[in-house]
Amino acid sequence: xxxxxxxxxxxxxxxxxxxxxxxxxxxxxxxxxxxxxxxxxxxxxxxxxxxxxxxxxxxxxxxxxxxxxx
Amino acid sequence: xxxxxxxxxxxxxxxxxxxxxxxxxxxxxxxxxxxxxxxxxxxxxxxxxxxxxxxxxxxxxxxxxxxxxxxxxxxxxxxxxxxxxxxxxxxxxxxxxxxxxxxxxxxxxxxxxxxxxxxxxxxxxxxxxxxxxxxxxxxxxxxxxxxxxxxxxxxxxxxxxxxxxxxxxxxxxxxxxxxxxxxxxxxxxxxxxxxxxxxxxxxxxxxxxxxxxxxxxxxxxxxxxxxxxxxxxxxxxxxxxxxxxxxxxxxxxxxxxxxxxxxxxxxxxxxxxxxxxxxxxxxxxxxxxxxxxxxxxxxxxxxxxxxxxxxxxxxxxxxxxxxxxxxxxxxxxxxxxxxxxxxxxxxxxxxxxxxxxxxxxxxxxxxxxxxxxxxxxxxxxxxxxxxxxxxxxxxxxxxxxxxxxxxxxxxxxxxxxxxxxxxxxxxxxxxxxxxxxxxxxxxxxxxxxxxxxxxxxxxxxxxxxxxxxxxxxxxxxxxxxxxxxxxxxxxxxxxxxxxxxxxxxxxxxxxxxxxxxxxxxxxxxxxxxxxxxxxxxxxxxxxxxxxxxxxxxxxxxxxxxxxxxxxxxxxxxxxxxxxxxxxxxxxxxxxxxxxxxxxxxxxxxxxxxxxxxxxxxxxxxxxxxxxxxxxxxxxxxxxxxxxxxxxxxxxxxxxxxxxxxxxxxxxxxxxxxxxxxxxxxxxxxxxxxxxxxxxxxxxxxxxxxx
Numbered sequence: 173x174x175x176x177x178x179x180x181x182x183x184x185x186x187x188x189x190x191x192x193x194x195x196x197x198x199x200x201x202x203x204x205x206x207x208x209x210x211x212x213x214x215x216x217x218x219x220x221x222x223x224x225x226x227x228x229x230x231x232x233x234x235x236x237x238x239x240x241x242x
Numbered sequence: 243x244x245x246x247x248x249x250x251x252x253x254x255x256x257x258x259x260x261x262x263x264x265x266x267x268x269x270x271x272x273x274x275x276x277x278x279x280x281x282x283x284x285x286x287x288x289x290x291x292x293x294x295x296x297x298x299x300x301x302x303x304x305x306x307x308x309x310x311x312x313x314x315x316x317x318x319x320x321x322x323x324x325x326x327x328x329x330x331x332x333x334x335x336x337x338x339x340x341x342x343x344x345x346x347x348x349x350x351x352x353x354x355x356x357x358x359x360x361x362x363x364x365x366x367x368x369x370x371x372x373x374x375x376x377x378x379x380x381x382x383x384x385x386x387x388x389x390x391x392x393x394x395x396x397x398x399x400x401x402x403x404x405x406x407x408x409x410x411x412x413x414x415x416x417x418x419x420x421x422x423x424x425x426x427x428x429x430x431x432x433x434x435x436x437x438x439x440x441x442x443x444x445x446x447x448x449x450x451x452x453x454x455x456x457x458x459x460x461x462x463x464x465x466x467x468x469x470x471x472x473x474x475x476x477x478x479x480x481x482x483x484x485x486x487x488x489x490x491x492x493x494x495x496x497x498x499x500x501x502x503x504x505x506x507x508x509x510x511x512x513x514x515x516x517x518x519x520x521x522x523x524x525x526x527x528x529x530x531x532x533x534x535x536x537x538x539x540x541x542x543x544x545x546x547x548x549x550x551x552x553x554x555x556x557x558x559x560x561x562x563x564x565x566x567x568x569x570x571x572x573x574x575x576x577x578x579x580x581x582x583x584x585x586x587x588x589x590x591x592x593x594x595x596x597x598x599x600x601x602x603x604x605x606x607x608x609x610x611x612x613x614x615x616x617x618x619x620x621x622x623x624x625x626x627x628x629x630x631x632x633x634x635x636x637x638x639x640x641x642x643x644x645x646x647x648x649x650x651x652x653x654x655x656x657x658x659x660x661x662x663x664x665x666x667x668x669x670x671x672x673x674x675x676x677x678x679x680x681x682x683x684x685x686x687x688x689x690x691x692x693x694x695x696x697x698x699x700x701x702x703x704x705x706x707x708x709x710x711x712x713x714x715x716x717x718x719x720x721x722x723x724x725x726x727x728x729x730x731x732x733x734x735x736x737x738x739x740x741x742x743x744x745x746x747x748x749x750x751x752x753x754x755x756x757x758x759x760x761x762x763x764x765x766x767x768x769x770x771x772x773x774x775x776x777x778x779x780x781x782x783x784x785x786x787x788x789x790x791x792x793x794x795x796x797x798x799x800x801x802x803x804x805x806x807x808x809x810x811x812x813x814x815x816x817x818x819x820x821x822x823x824x825x826x827x828x829x830x831x832x833x834x835x836x837x838x839x840x841x842x843x844x845x846x847x848x849x850x851x852x853x854x855x856x857x858x859x860x861x862x863x864x865x866x867x868x869x870x871x872x873x874x875x876x877x878x879x880x881x882x883x884x885x886x887x888x889x890x891x892x893x894x895x896x897x898x899x900x901x902x903x904x905x906x907x908x909x910x911x912x913x914x915x916x917x918x919x920x921x922x923x924x925x926x927x928x929x930x931x932x933x934x935x936x937x938x939x940x941x942x943x944x945x946x947x948x
Contacts, residue, residue, distance in 0.1 A: 174861075175347070175348075175861065176347050176348075176440055176859075176860060179440065179859060180440065180443070183784055184780065184781075184784065187780045187783060188780065193776065196776055196779075197776065200772040200776075202772060202773055202776060207773065207776065210773060210777065211777075214450060214451070214777070215447075217447075218446055219443070220446055221445075221446055223446070223449040223450040223452075223453040224453070226446075226450035227453040227454050227457060230450055230451070230454055231454045231458060231461075231770065231774070234770045234773050234774065235461075235766055235770045238766050238769050239766050
């Protein structure tokens, strides 16, 4: 059985396939691997109405991943 | 979730202990009327939600859901047979399996819960009294240990396993099928959708991403300052960017708040308009009645006025009629007078009437001398008598002259009056005609008013006044709400224009910034910003689409089930918008006057679609426990529906009298076709076969068929 996270991931992946976002990813040379991992970080905080901790973790993940990839 | 068992001990018609075991799939509890099906449903409801579906009061057989705090659920037989001071213990115990309640989302960690409710009564002279309040205990086993849920958490726990917004879908009381769902209030639909869907989670994700958008810009500026000395112009540019962003954020906040207000007002308008539906007829009636009342008053005033005028005319006529008669009566006498005058004027006398006056003739009589011929006049002589006659003539002549004058005057008045009388008479006739017409009109209006009342079904005029006054209040409220909404809409429109301008300005400023402030090797945070903006846009879009997507899914699921329940012969399709309606598949017109099977299928399909989507999207399954869901269906439809139902629920417990009519062979065929997992038959029968036909000698017997 699909988990809730599986369903949310599926929806997110679906929208990334839309033309507008495909172009945005290509134009800004974004790494789809990073996008998917960052979404998983977001999912860890899906039940939290207060965004502070989620924001820090999400942002740090992206920044640190970009830094480590350089 | 699965309901595994139900133990009922001394609950209405269930004496001593009765155990029901249920499994995944279709469970049937069959029994004729008074068999004990509804009390079985009540046993669940009493335990979980402290309510029972019982008679409104002793004077009616109509039922309603009542709070069970003060309701005695003990069997009458036990009450009857107990001695004063005896204590009676009653309880219901439900065993169910559910995802561990502390898990935020399903992990497949299933836990067995036991929900026990008990109550003890004491027999007094005038009946049973509570020894203490009914007590609820909820326990579960994890890691080999029994744990108890705190009583302060009972409501939270029960709402978690049976969410209130979709509870009615799980607990289906056939007699209250119309109340199964009511989506006329938009928030009711939204709440039910929130309960079975994950899309409110997008709100949380969106908040995180929005906070990151704002935060990453600050990080970029900080990084710039730490790595490069900025000029005053560059600092000013960054300041401008930040101010613009703040303005956009404030405006966005204001837009969000106002959009929420507009949504609330829109819902309030809708609710008021719904309320108005019951009262708008009073407004129309009031307008009609007011018009008729005004016409009636006009006709009445006209009649009064005409009658008043007519009275004057009649008095005049009456008086003139009197004169008329007198005049007519006097005519004869006047003629006699006239004849007398004429005959008098024709009479002859030797004494010329023209010469001496009456004083002169009087003197001649007194002096006994005729001064005309200078001769003596002897008393008693013919000359003397002629003088006396002449004197008499003078007197008579005087009277005749007066009489003649009166006659002339009377005759003139008579002629004048006789000329006027015919006109007045005609006028009175015309008046009377007009009065008759006005009376007819007044009566017609009166009857029209009676017809208006009869057609409206309102018997009391004050009901119209109250109704129209309420309608008027509602209309005023709606108008005031609409004005508020219009004002907010304008405000929102202007805010959106303003935010658009600010966003354009911000883009320009950011472009200037990226063209003029550059660092060798770039900034990581700037790259991160591109990722975050991508998230911001995609999640906002997912959030925006989620509700529509889910409603479409519910609609699709409802239609699949609706068609299934109607044996693939559905003529219509279910539309979920504001409320639920069924439209014709071909014409797309709303179908009214659905037959009973269609209504039941529609209600069950929508309820079930919510439950099954919850399972699909959130991994939370719910059973459906239905009392008499098919009570309005005929024999064939019941069997068809049962077969279809079994395929669409993870677990369903149906309590119905309809299966009791089946022969053993038909029942066995249905058990096989519908894949029935448990089948109980209830019979309410005499305990002492030779005893009285009374509740104190009856109980429900449970027979396990499968």
